[in-house]
Amino acid sequence: MYSLILKDFLMLKRMLLLITGLIALFYILENPPIFAISFAGFLFVSSAGSFEDRSNSHIMLNSLPINRKSIISSKYIGAIIFGIFAICLSTLFQVVFYFVFDAYDQPFPEVNQLLIGMLCILLFTSIYFPILYKFGEKYTRIITMIIAVGIIVLGQIMMYLLKDKISSIQLFLSQFTATQLLLTGSVITGLLFLLSWLCTIKIYEAKDF
Amino acid sequence: MTNVVEFNNVTKSFKNFSLDDVSFSIKKGYVTGFIGANGAGKSTTIKLLMNLLRKDSGNITIFGLDQDKHNQAIKERIGFVYDENCFYDTLSIRELRKIIAPMYQKWNDNLFYKYLDQFSLPEKQPIKGFSKGMKMKMAILFAISHDPEFIIMDEPTSGLDPVFRREVLELLHEIMLDEQKTIFFSTHITTDLDRIADYITYIHKGKILFSKEREELLTEYGIVKGSNDLLDRDTEKEFVSIRKTNVGFEALTSCVKKTKDIFGDEVLIEKPSLEDIMYYTNKGDLTCTL
Numbered sequence: 001m002y003s004l005i006l007k008d009f010l011m012l013k014r015m016l017l018l019i020t021g022l023i024a025l026f027y028i029l030e031n032p033p034i035f036a037i038s039f040a041g042f043l044f045v046s047s048a049g050s051f052e053d054r055s056n057s058h059i060m061l062n063s064l065p066i067n068r069k070s071i072i073s074s075k076y077i078g079a080i081i082f083g084i085f086a087i088c089l090s091t092l093f094q095v096v097f098y099f100v101f102d103a104y105d106q107p108f109p110e111v112n113q114l115l116i117g118m119l120c121i122l123l124f125t126s127i128y129f130p131i132l133y134k135f136g137e138k139y140t141r142i143i144t145m146i147i148a149v150g151i152i153v154l155g156q157i158m159m160y161l162l163k164d165k166i167s168s169i170q171l172f173l174s175q176f177t178a179t180q181l182l183l184t185g186s187v188i189t190g191l192l193f194l195l196s197w198l199c200t201i202k203i204y205e206a207k208d209f
Numbered sequence: 210m211t212n213v214v215e216f217n218n219v220t221k222s223f224k225n226f227s228l229d230d231v232s233f234s235i236k237k238g239y240v241t242g243f244i245g246a247n248g249a250g251k252s253t254t255i256k257l258l259m260n261l262l263r264k265d266s267g268n269i270t271i272f273g274l275d276q277d278k279h280n281q282a283i284k285e286r287i288g289f290v291y292d293e294n295c296f297y298d299t300l301s302i303r304e305l306r307k308i309i310a311p312m313y314q315k316w317n318d319n320l321f322y323k324y325l326d327q328f329s330l331p332e333k334q335p336i337k338g339f340s341k342g343m344k345m346k347m348a349i350l351f352a353i354s355h356d357p358e359f360i361i362m363d364e365p366t367s368g369l370d371p372v373f374r375r376e377v378l379e380l381l382h383e384i385m386l387d388e389q390k391t392i393f394f395s396t397h398i399t400t401d402l403d404r405i406a407d408y409i410t411y412i413h414k415g416k417i418l419f420s421k422e423r424e425e426l427l428t429e430y431g432i433v434k435g436s437n438d439l440l441d442r443d444t445e446k447e448f449v450s451i452r453k454t455n456v457g458f459e460a461l462t463s464c465v466k467k468t469k470d471i472f473g474d475e476v477l478i479e480k481p482s483l484e485d486i487m488y489y490t491n492k493g494d495l496t497c498t499l
Contacts, residue, residue, distance in 0.1 A: 006308060007297075010308065055296075057295060064309065065281045065282075065284035066281065
């Protein structure tokens with residue numbers, strides 16, 4: 001398992017440099033860390049998935065003494081590790097920017113921001129991997145595009161349909177504290193992540209190479 | 210004599226090709242050559258052997274263990290070489306070693322560096338820039354560095370120049386000096402097998418036609434030459450297939466003894482090459498097996 005995760009980071013060593021640069025850029029532009037973290041996560045997870053598909057590596061990996069379950073699990077664990085890496089990195093940047101450039105109000109990013117960033121990465125992973133391992137890289141690109149556009153369109157439609165009810169929704173949400181909402185969000189994302197993990201294992205175990 | 214591999218009634222269907230009820234075994238301590246025309250099912254069989262494909266029915270045991278239940282333990286003892294590079298080509302040999310070595314309990318760094326040196330491969334260069342021969346050497350390097358008992362090779366010599374092909378075969382020969390080792394390798398270059406194979410397994414259109422000792426095979430089969438007058442509807446049935454020319458016919462028989470009984474001294478019977486056997490079988494589409 002250690003080797004499999006190491007492999008993803010070795011494969012993406014250039015990508016990691018690029019991501020570090022991007023997070024720095026986000027900080028220079030004084031964006032909230034949540035964007036930096038989730039964007040870096042999308043980049044990492046989608047590249048970690050697609051390079052496997054592009055090279056013939058499924059054949060090699062499955063000829064080695066490892067189970068298909070471990071191959072998939074390493075991808076999900078890799079996403080979590082990357083999330084932690086991105087959080088550390090963006091905290092580091094904020095510290096640097098605060099003390100060296102005097103740019104932010106506080107030395108550390110807000111925990112909420114970091115947590116939401118992490119949740120975004122997990123959410124993206126949960127959607128991306130089952131699709132990738134079911135349909136392959138080529139179709140996944142198309143499908144994720146459709147999903148992205150779909151979310152925007154659906155959002156617009158919902159906004160239109162719920163126009164009159166927005167205040168009542170706001171009222172409903174304001175009953176809860178931010179922590180409560182975040183906690184609920186974390187639990188739902190966590191469950192979704194586990195479910196997706198199990199699903200992808202099932203998909204991969206049934207696959208022919 | 211024990212079998213390293215047993216295929217029992219294995220079936221696998223694709224849209225336009227199927228492997229039908231395949232049963233054969235691979236003997237321990239020998240080199241088995243796996244021959245067949247392009248598209249006959251060689252790669253499919255090897256993929257089934259490596260558990261890369263899910264079989265529709267039947268079962269496969271390797272080292273006496275069920276393939277599905279002991280996947281990891283089996284792979285631990287197998288070295289694999291495929292005809293196309295399946296390693297990450299942006300990584301170097303050094304980086305690949307970091308990834309692959311910890312996966313094998315019996316990984317042997319001494320062996321690894323010995324062969325790395327012998328093959329004179331660059332350790333730090335990304336394998337993307339390697340020639341086909343270098344890539345093959347690298348695949349072999351990773352296949353044998355954990356001292357496997359069983360080596361599976363899918364067309365290891367295809368696309369290589371004659372000098373390098375000979376080198377690969379010599380290396381296999383060296384490995385086989387250890388009598389506990391078994392090699393199964395597919396090829397359509399049958400002359401490779403003349404040098405090292407003890408057993409020949411022949412697949413034709415998704416069916417195993419025979420799996421037997423090479424020497425035995427070459428005494429059972431024969432190339433028959435004679436005048437066209439000898440051929441009629443009945444005698445033609447005796448052959449796998451026939452090639453007629455103006456001066457006479459040339460045919461393959463799968464039972465030299467019977468042919469001798471029928472034709473006596475009227476025909477000339479020669480020892481066939483594996484290529485002859487493949488050529489005539491492909492041509493004749495025979496259904497009989499021995």
